[in-house]
Amino acid sequence: MKFGILVNEGPYQHQAADTAYHFTKAALERGHEVVRVFFYHDGVNNGTRLTTPPQDERNIVNRWSELAKQYDLDMVVCVAAAQRRGIVDEEEKKRQGKDADNLAEGFNISGLGQLIDAGIKADRLVEFGD
Secondary structure: OEEEEEOOOOOOOHHHHHHHHHHHHHHHHHHHHHEEEEEOOOHHHHHOOOOOOOOOOOOOOOOOOOHHHHHHOOOEEEHHHHHOOOOOHHHHHHHHHHOOEEEEEEEEEOOOOOHHHHHOOOEEEEEEEE
16 A cells, blocks of 8 residues: 655654654555655644754654654655744745755655655545644
8 A cells, every 4th residue: 555644743742743653654664665654734843854852762853863764754844834933945945045944854845746756646645634
């Protein structure tokens, strides 16, 4: 089965990000295809490399980055939601005249068209969070 994953909540405000990660990992381990993981609304906060939880806590951002690397997973952060929350990649940094970028490894910034595309290509689009 082909899944599209939509994550609407940040990594530490809500259980949705953890649940989405574990669902995605389990689906991949069982041989399913994940067309794309799309991070929207506060979910874009899963894509900032500046998250530094205490050492004895889980690092959800690193988990997503490692999963993307292991499975060549397409992970997209919504550009408009990211800009509102101060998350930019190298290209957006230059375009917006910022002095730094903070997008974590394995994440890409793009528009809502990528969510629509995932919904078209997937057998199921699974949403996590409000």
